[in-house]
Amino acid sequence: MNESTQFEPKIIAYVCNWCTYLGADLAGTARMQYPPNVRIIKLPCTGRIDFNLIVKAFEVGADGIIVSGCHPGDCHYTSGNYHARRRWILFRELLDLIGFDLDRINFAWISAAEGKKFQQIVTEVTEKTREMGPYSELYTTGPVELLPELPHTPAPPVTFADQEELQAQARKLLSEGSVKVVIGYGERGPVLVTRPDDCGRLVWNDRSTANLAMYLKRREVKALGPAAIVVKACDERALVVLEKESQLERKELHVIGMACEGLGAPKCAICVSRTPRFADCVIGQATAPVPDSQLTQDRLTQDRLTQDRLDALMQLSRGQRMAYWTQEFERCTRCYACRQVCPLCYCERCVVDKNRPVTIDPAPSTKGNFAWHLTRAFHLAGRCVGCGACANACSMGIDLGLLNLQLAKAASEYFGGYQAGVDLSAELLIGSFAKQDKEEFIR
Amino acid sequence: MSALISENKLRQLAAEWIGSGRRTIAPVAIKSRLLYMPLQSAEALSLDTGARPANTIKEFFFPKAETLYGYRVKGRSIELIEPANPEEQIILAARPCDAAALPVLDHIFNWDFKDDFYNRRRASTTVITLACTEADEHCFCTSVGGAPDSERGSDAMLLALGDGRYEVRCITAKGQQLFAGATEASTETGKAIAVPLRNFEPEKVRAFAVEHFEDPFWAEHTQTCVGCGACAFTCPTCHCFDIVDAGPMAGGVRVRTWDTCQSAIFTQHASGHNPRSSQPGRQRQRILHKFAIYPEKFGEVLCTGCGNCARNCPAGLGVLSVIREI
Numbered sequence: 001m002n003e004s005t006q007f008e009p010k011i012i013a014y015v016c017n018w019c020t021y022l023g024a025d026l027a028g029t030a031r032m033q034y035p036p037n038v039r040i041i042k043l044p045c046t047g048r049i050d051f052n053l054i055v056k057a058f059e060v061g062a063d064g065i066i067v068s069g070c071h072p073g074d075c076h077y078t079s080g081n082y083h084a085r086r087r088w089i090l091f092r093e094l095l096d097l098i099g100f101d102l103d104r105i106n107f108a109w110i111s112a113a114e115g116k117k118f119q120q121i122v123t124e125v126t127e128k129t130r131e132m133g134p135y136s137e138l139y140t141t142g143p144v145e146l147l148p149e150l151p152h153t154p155a156p157p158v159t160f161a162d163q164e165e166l167q168a169q170a171r172k173l174l175s176e177g178s179v180k181v182v183i184g185y186g187e188r189g190p191v192l193v194t195r196p197d198d199c200g201r202l203v204w205n206d207r208s209t210a211n212l213a214m215y216l217k218r219r220e221v222k223a224l225g226p227a228a229i230v231v232k233a234c235d236e237r238a239l240v241v242l243e244k245e246s247q248l249e250r251k252e253l254h255v256i257g258m259a260c261e262g263l264g265a266p267k268c269a270i271c272v273s274r275t276p277r278f279a280d281c282v283i284g285q286a287t288a289p290v291p292d293s294q295l296t297q298d299r300l301t302q303d304r305l306t307q308d309r310l311d312a313l314m315q316l317s318r319g320q321r322m323a324y325w326t327q328e329f330e331r332c333t334r335c336y337a338c339r340q341v342c343p344l345c346y347c348e349r350c351v352v353d354k355n356r357p358v359t360i361d362p363a364p365s366t367k368g369n370f371a372w373h374l375t376r377a378f379h380l381a382g383r384c385v386g387c388g389a390c391a392n393a394c395s396m397g398i399d400l401g402l403l404n405l406q407l408a409k410a411a412s413e414y415f416g417g418y419q420a421g422v423d424l425s426a427e428l429l430i431g432s433f434a435k436q437d438k439e440e441f442i443r
Numbered sequence: 444m445s446a447l448i449s450e451n452k453l454r455q456l457a458a459e460w461i462g463s464g465r466r467t468i469a470p471v472a473i474k475s476r477l478l479y480m481p482l483q484s485a486e487a488l489s490l491d492t493g494a495r496p497a498n499t500i501k502e503f504f505f506p507k508a509e510t511l512y513g514y515r516v517k518g519r520s521i522e523l524i525e526p527a528n529p530e531e532q533i534i535l536a537a538r539p540c541d542a543a544a545l546p547v548l549d550h551i552f553n554w555d556f557k558d559d560f561y562n563r564r565r566a567s568t569t570v571i572t573l574a575c576t577e578a579d580e581h582c583f584c585t586s587v588g589g590a591p592d593s594e595r596g597s598d599a600m601l602l603a604l605g606d607g608r609y610e611v612r613c614i615t616a617k618g619q620q621l622f623a624g625a626t627e628a629s630t631e632t633g634k635a636i637a638v639p640l641r642n643f644e645p646e647k648v649r650a651f652a653v654e655h656f657e658d659p660f661w662a663e664h665t666q667t668c669v670g671c672g673a674c675a676f677t678c679p680t681c682h683c684f685d686i687v688d689a690g691p692m693a694g695g696v697r698v699r700t701w702d703t704c705q706s707a708i709f710t711q712h713a714s715g716h717n718p719r720s721s722q723p724g725r726q727r728q729r730i731l732h733k734f735a736i737y738p739e740k741f742g743e744v745l746c747t748g749c750g751n752c753a754r755n756c757p758a759g760l761g762v763l764s765v766i767r768e769i
Binding site for chain 2: 186
């Protein structure tokens with residue numbers, strides 16, 4: 001290939017204002033030559049580099065991306081780069097699952113004194129990307145491998161806690177006036193009971209699968225006054241995260257815990273917490289979590305299949321993974337049921353609803369849907385408690401659970417077995433950092 | 444006399460349609476749910492009438508993202524790019540409650556402004572319905588003037604004989620054309636054996652909604668609405684839309700997307716004021732629009748009783764659940 005027809009990659013470099021940009025400046029003033037393929041975009045801090053920008057660069061035609069900021073310990077804002085690093089660790093896993101080419105996203109620490117390193121990295125990334133050729137896999141379509149289907153298993157035989165005891169407890173709370181509303185399950189779906197006489201509407205059965213914590217964020221519900229909420233051990237994890245994120249005053253909430261042996265949902269098969277731990281009262285009794293050796297055959301099969309789906313997807317090629325998600329997201333109508341039912345999607349105004357400027361295409365276009373689902377999943381990184389409400393609510397059957405599971409796995413793997421909403425004393429994963437966070441992917 | 448077609452022959456026909464480049468849309472089983480989707484092959488066609496597809500056929504007339512035009516900025520001038528004409532499409536095995544929504548949508552897209560995008564798609568589409576043999580707890584077409592074998596909006600209708608054969612009733616010339624020469628004459632006739640329970644009188648719903656505008660009823664029974672658009676987006680008749688621009692200044696598209704009155708920002712003013720400030724008010728709006736506002740203008744209800752709103756509601760609401768409480 002002669003020089004004139006050689007493929008020239010477009011590289012976008014997101015750099016921080018204080019270190020890498022000055023490094024680039026130094027390279028320039030020192031007359032160090034580097035390929036002109038790089039377009040530098042300066043941002044205040046790596047901590048401020050929105051993950052969507054990385055995806056956006058590919059959308060506008062970048063073949064390679066550099067993300068660079070101050071070395072650990074050198075951040076102009078003390079810890080922006082540490083926070084950024086923690087997010088990158090998780091974000092790379094999400095991008096990998098969706099089928100982005102991680103080899104095209106290059107992370108580096110470059111200080112203001114390292115003009116030479118800037119020159120080197122730009123040169124190397126340009127060379128590498130040139131060899132890789134143009135990035136053509138973005139939102140690719142094609143035949144899609146079928147993942148193993150989750151079998152539809154009936155609810156395991158369980159003994160339910162007493163529905164009447166639940167109703168009595170609710171009646172007592174409402175009569176005393178200590179709470180103004182009981183958020184519970186009704187015959188056809190969630191109910192908000194405000195009068196002692198209506199407590200007969202509360203039920204507890206195998207359809208009590210919704211995570212009612214989603215109602216705590218709703219303005220209409222807040223306006224009703226102090227609330228009591230019916231939770232299972234799995235839902236309770238959302239309350240823990242909400243409390244740690246200062247979204248609820250635990251003292252002002254009365255938590256009615258339901259001991260639960262599983263309601264037949266896929267998540268029930270892998271549940272190890274049967275009895276709520278932080279509830280103000282627990283109704284019914286559940287056996288202790290069953291040790292692995294005693295799991296019934298059914299539960300074992302289901303457990304394996306949940307993981308199998310993720311494993312099967314990860315074993316496909318990058319392009320096939322991307323094609324899989326293109327096909328999944330294609331069905332999205334942007335009804336936002338996934339967001340509305342999530343107890344942890346509580347922003348007053350969601351980023352996708354902001355239109356000055358538009359950051360995520362509000363139309364259900366390919367890129368809009370990718371941006372939306374990446375954003376939804378990643379905003380829940382290290383926060384999602386795996387309640388499965390989003391996937392259940394999706395009328396188009398999009399595999400949202402896989403996105404959440406991948407991030408939960410990464411959180412656990414890279415951050416000492418971290419599980420959101422399990423430990424009241426644990427620091428929140430996003431919003432904190434550790435100096436020894438994984439860093440081998442950063443140069 | 445009736446005309447019959449076997450399932451095999453029907454699949455052969457579908458394969459021919461696909462082969463001839465016509466977009467052939469039918470229910471397809473995707474992960475334990477049915478969805479109307481363009482068929483890649485005739486084998487993917489599901490003739491199972493047990494469940495209703497989770498989406499509706501409106502998206503093939505009024506797509507969830509319709510490009511109105513593209514634009515490119517060149518120096519000081521702007522070039523507008525017209526979208527391509529819609530391709531010919533055939534919708535096979537649609538449910539009668541989906542087809543019945545088409546004449547309803549026709550009113551909306553033609554009462555003042557004639558919507559070319561909708562009309563062109565409507566003209567280039569043939570709808571073949573499959574009469575229902577089963578109704579589930581959410582079905583209520585008979586309450587709103589429909590039936591499991593209602594021919595409204597259909598160009599042709601298939602009625603199962605129960606042995607893999609179907610009676611074909613051609614209703615329009617378009618339908619006739621598709622089945623010409625493919626059927627056998629017979630004296631047997633198919634039947635829609637689904638019997639949705641007749642649940643309510645639309646007029647009573649209208650009267651209640653209009654007379655109880657400020658009633659605690661709404662807060663009591665619809666407070667649990669989570670404010671998503673699952674009901675509206677899977678409703679065959681809901682038709683509200685938004686228009687958005689996508690793409691950079693240099694060149695992009697203007698797109699019409701679905702919108703829903705259940706979302707808080709639907710009525711949000713630029714000032715920040717929101718005249719419909721609470722979720723029960725938004726639920727009331729949905730019932731009012733379907734049973735009072737639309738009928739006042741066009742003389743029929745804006746609902747075909749498909750029950751998708753209840754089937755897809757994460758909070759177990761939906762038109763029927765709310766009406767039941769009235």
